[in-house]
Amino acid sequence: MKRFHFGVNMPPVILAEGLTKRFGEFVAVDGIDFKVDKGELFGFLGPNGAGKTTTMKMIQCVIPKTSGRIEIAGMKVEGHEREIKGLLGVAPQEINLDPDFTTIKNLLVYSRYFDIPKEEAKARAKNLLEFMQLWDKRDVSIDKLSGGMKRRLLIARALVNNPQILILDEPTVGLDPQARHLIWDKLKSLKLEGVTIVLTTHYMEEAAQLCDRIVIMNYGKIIARGVPSELVRRYAGSTVVEAVNDPKVIECLKRMKKEEYEIVGDTIYIYTDRPRKVVPALINVCKIAKVAAREATLEDVFLKLTGRALRE
Amino acid sequence: MGILSYFKQPKVTKLAWKVWQRNRDVFSKTYRVNFIPPFLEPLLYLLALGFGLGYFVKEIEGLSYSVFIAPALISISVMNSAFFECTYGSFVRMYYQKTFAAIIATPLNLDDVIAGELIWGATKSLINGGIILLVVSAFGLVNFSLALLILPLSFLGGFLFAGLGMLFTAISPNIDSLNYPTFLLITPMLLFSGTFFPLSILPKAIQTLAFVALPLTNLVSIIRGLTLNSLGWLQLFNLAWILIFSIVLAILSINLMKKRLIE
DSSP: OOOOOOOTTOOOSEEEEEEEEEETTEEEEEEEEEEEOTTOEEEEEOOTTSSHHHHHHHHTTSSOOSEEEEEETTEESTTOHHHHHHHEEEEOSSOOOOTTSBHHHHHHHHHHHTTOOHHHHHHHHHHHHHHTTOGGGTTSBGGGSOHHHHHHHHHHHHTTTOOSEEEEESTTTTOOHHHHHHHHHHHHHHHHTTOEEEEEESOHHHHHHHOSEEEEEETTEEEEEEOHHHHHHHHHOSEEEEEEOOHHHHHHHHHHOSOEEEEETTEEEEEESOHHHHHHIIIIISOOSOEEEEEOOHHHHHHHHHOSSOOO | OGGGGGGOOOOOOTTHHHHHHHHHHHHHHTHHHHTHHHHHHHHHHIIIIIIIIHHHHOEETTEEHHHHHHHHHHHHHHHHHHHHIIIIIHHIIIIISOHHHHHTTTTOOHHHHHHHHHHHHHHHHHHHHHHHHHHHHHTTOSOTTTGGGHHHHHHHHHHHHHHHHHHHHHHOSSGGGGHHHIIIIIHHHHHHSSSSSOGGGSOHHHHHHHHHHOHHHHHHHHHHHHHTTOOOHHHHHHHHHHHHHHHHHHHHHHHHHHHHHTO
16 A cells, blocks of 8 residues: 655645536536645535536546646646556446446456556455455345445445545445445545545535535535535534524514524524524524524535525 | 548557457356357358258359358358447447446546457457358368468458447447448348349449448458459459458547547
């Protein structure tokens, strides 16, 4: 496994400036800037169609950018595709394991694409299947694996070339909590080994638990960025107070002035740093019966920033 | 840009070989049954047409009917093996299995992938052409002086039809659309390329058209030259035609595939 030395002036592992991708008239990625440092676990959040997957594919050198700049490990993507792809491990959103082969053969055939010698490939395949708890399934054909097993195998496959950078597009989509936690554990241990990980996700808990830093994308643009807990404090305050959508509540809130709120269907969401003032005021002064206070989460930030309308 | 962009030189490296190996591995999983259809099919044709219909035909251009159609059976198998491998086979790998997408996340690029697929298609033609060569030889329908040259020619002819197939794969919106080239191109060629009757009974203009426009006509002509041990200027033309079109179709299909999957 590779070891990394952390220093002050480390160049970023991934650097994007004004990165843009158009498909005809449609702007999928609209001039985004970001940088990912070595050993970091970096998350891309955003609703469907926000441009996350397109961004991943540009990092992977699979689709060319329209304009802007993108560098991986200090190399410009154009002209260094093969070199860069040799450093990357990629687990795509869409499961594209090879259904013509068994579990272990999938890893062996994939190792061959990286020119890994046969004996070395066998040793790595064994390690990875054990790491992902799939060794018992090594001779099983792909269509006999559960969804969780396929996802794990997809990540194992992304690791056959000992990548410096691991790119995971929705690594836990459609998995039960057990399988999801197993994958989180594995990602944490890979991070400890110094692997830089970039992932996209819809699961706010996943981003909050795993990511050192995140960006939130919407309509091809980055609309917020930072450490998950700081983003929560900045955009949602410490607490969310939920009350029924009642004119009395709104009137009451208007009297309190400073409180920021949002009305969604039957519920009013009040984003506040002073729950001890807001809640008693609502209950005692304004006589509102149903009020609940809870800790603000990344999901509140996400919905606040990207809106609640369905995208598809 | 415009039309020239379809003829850009592909950036193929020896990594294309990895794709060939992948397909070979899938093929050899079921190698026991893989050899039965290419063995059985020409045998049926030979019995029904060569010996059955041939009983009434007696002679064509001084040859027994089975000797006349033996090289056609090899050629048809060369055509079918590569064409179907690089249409239905490649389409399934590209569209349903997402195998190409998985491979281009590694140091291979799409040029390597498609080149590997084409070479694999040609390899299938070599394998199946070889099997039929054995069958027709066993019936004593082949002059052995030049017969072994049929093997490299099966590969080359296979590469031509692989490129033709890949071209349709690149432009077909769905797998059912592949029925059109099959019924409108492959089936007519199978019947009208000097396969089961000599082109010489057709008007001169149509004969010329068959040689200029139909790949199978050229392949049958050259393979018949080899099984009969009689080569001439026509076969040199056939070889040149096959070489040129193999290269053009390979380049064109790789570029079309890139437009479909990447741009």
